[in-house]
Amino acid sequence: MDIVVFGAGSIGSLFGALLARVPEHSVTLVGRDPHVSAVRDSGLRVTGVDEFVVRPAVTTDGTRLSADLALVTVKAFDTETAAEELATGAFRAVCSLQNGMGNEETLARHLDCPVLAGTTSYGAVREGPGEVAWNGSGDVVVGPWDPRDADGVAEEVGEAFAAADLSVAVEDADGIRRRLWRKLAANAAVNPTTALARVENGALGEPPGSDLVEPIAREVAATARASGVDIDDEETAAAVEEVVAATAANESSMYRDIERGRRTEVDVINGYVVERAREHGVDVPVNRTLRTLIGTWEAARGLREPDSS
Numbered sequence: 001m002d003i004v005v006f007g008a009g010s011i012g013s014l015f016g017a018l019l020a021r022v023p024e025h026s027v028t029l030v031g032r033d034p035h036v037s038a039v040r041d042s043g044l045r046v047t048g049v050d051e052f053v054v055r056p057a058v059t060t061d062g063t064r065l066s067a068d069l070a071l072v073t074v075k076a077f078d079t080e081t082a083a084e085e086l087a088t089g090a091f092r093a094v095c096s097l098q099n100g101m102g103n104e105e106t107l108a109r110h111l112d113c114p115v116l117a118g119t120t121s122y123g124a125v126r127e128g129p130g131e132v133a134w135n136g137s138g139d140v141v142v143g144p145w146d147p148r149d150a151d152g153v154a155e156e157v158g159e160a161f162a163a164a165d166l167s168v169a170v171e172d173a174d175g176i177r178r179r180l181w182r183k184l185a186a187n188a189a190v191n192p193t194t195a196l197a198r199v200e201n202g203a204l205g206e207p208p209g210s211d212l213v214e215p216i217a218r219e220v221a222a223t224a225r226a227s228g229v230d231i232d233d234e235e236t237a238a239a240v241e242e243v244v245a246a247t248a249a250n251e252s253s254m255y256r257d258i259e260r261g262r263r264t265e266v267d268v269i270n271g272y273v274v275e276r277a278r279e280h281g282v283d284v285p286v287n288r289t290l291r292t293l294i295g296t297w298e299a300a301r302g303l304r305e306p307d308s309s
């Protein structure tokens with residue numbers, strides 16, 4: 001399969017490298033210098049879970065590309081630009097592997113091809129130009145965002161991932177929405193709390209941190225149900241607890257972003273919950289507080305426009 005990975009940062013470089021190991025796949029990474037130049041000159045070095053070097057094609061120009069599949073791995077605040085650039089090319093399908101919600105709607109607004117939603121618990125950090133650390137394996141789940149696109153393209157993408165020995169599941173449009181909302185609950189509970197308290201994820205596995213998990217999960221599950229996605233409170237809280245246990249030693253991505261003075265993805269995580277809850281008249285005070293606190297930090301650092309939410 002011809003695959004473009006749009007956003008050769010941490011997770012994009014890892015997926016690009018794993019897919020590029022398959023002789024039948026042809027991979028092009030779209031990224032920025034100096035990473036792109038380093039990969040072009042010396043290849044992409046993966047360390048951690050496995051150590052290897054691959055030599056995918058690379059470019060800093062994301063326009064006028066064509067492939068069977070474009071994987072979108074930019075941070076959520078860059079999705080709009082990515083979608084505009086991808087819209088100048090031609091793809092059989094485009095698949096988001098991002099965290100948070102709203103990315104698929106943004107892609108579908110700009111693109112004519114089927115949009116797939118994806119979620120992954122693989123972990124990666126880009127170490128330096130030409131290098132990515134593979135920190136953990138998990139699974140990847142994909143499914144059509146629009147049920148009208150259930151024409152087998154999600155299964156083809158699943159097979160392409162499976163050929164790279166990725167642990168993959170394919171869902172229908174209802175199934176992938178449930179997965180996305182459960183992942184949203186994990187991100188809503190873990191990311192801002194660990195970032196504000198400056199603790200590893202495992203701190204939410206015992207009191208007092210664990211007291212936060214259930215109320216946040218319940219707010220997200222209630223908002224999902226009000227939005228037409230049927231997930232229940234206990235199952236959602238249990239899914240969050242599982243993520244906390246499985247990633248106990250990790251710093252969450254939002255904690256890392258704040259430590260490095262970078263903008264976070266709070267708008268598409270707790271911010272998304274607050275917006276959907278407002279539309280449906282659901283009360284989400286904990287998510288609102290967390291979103292406002294992180295938003296306040298971002299505004300004070302000049303990383304976002306001040307707003308009223």
Ligand SMILES: NC(=O)c1ccc[n+]([C@@H]2O[C@H](COP(=O)([O-])OP(=O)(O)OC[C@H]3O[C@@H](n4cnc5c(N)ncnc54)[C@H](O)[C@@H]3O)[C@@H](O)[C@H]2O)c1
Nearest residue numbers: 007008009010011030031032073074075078098099123124
């Ligand atoms: N890192 C992980 O382990 C992990 C795991 C699961 C999900 N995710 C999600 O995946 C997404 C990406 O996360 P990440 O940690 O890889 O972020 P990252 O910042 O490391 O990577 C994003 C990359 O996209 C590049 N980019 C953005 N716009 C571009 C453009 N127009 N042209 C070319 N390059 C562009 C950036 O320069 C950056 O290198 C996020 O939504 C994140 O929540 C990450």
Ligand SMILES: CC(C)(CO)[C@@H](O)C(=O)[O-]
Nearest residue numbers: 187190243247250252253
């Ligand atoms: C699951 C998660 C919260 C684990 O750290 C991860 O998605 C993150 O850090 O964003």
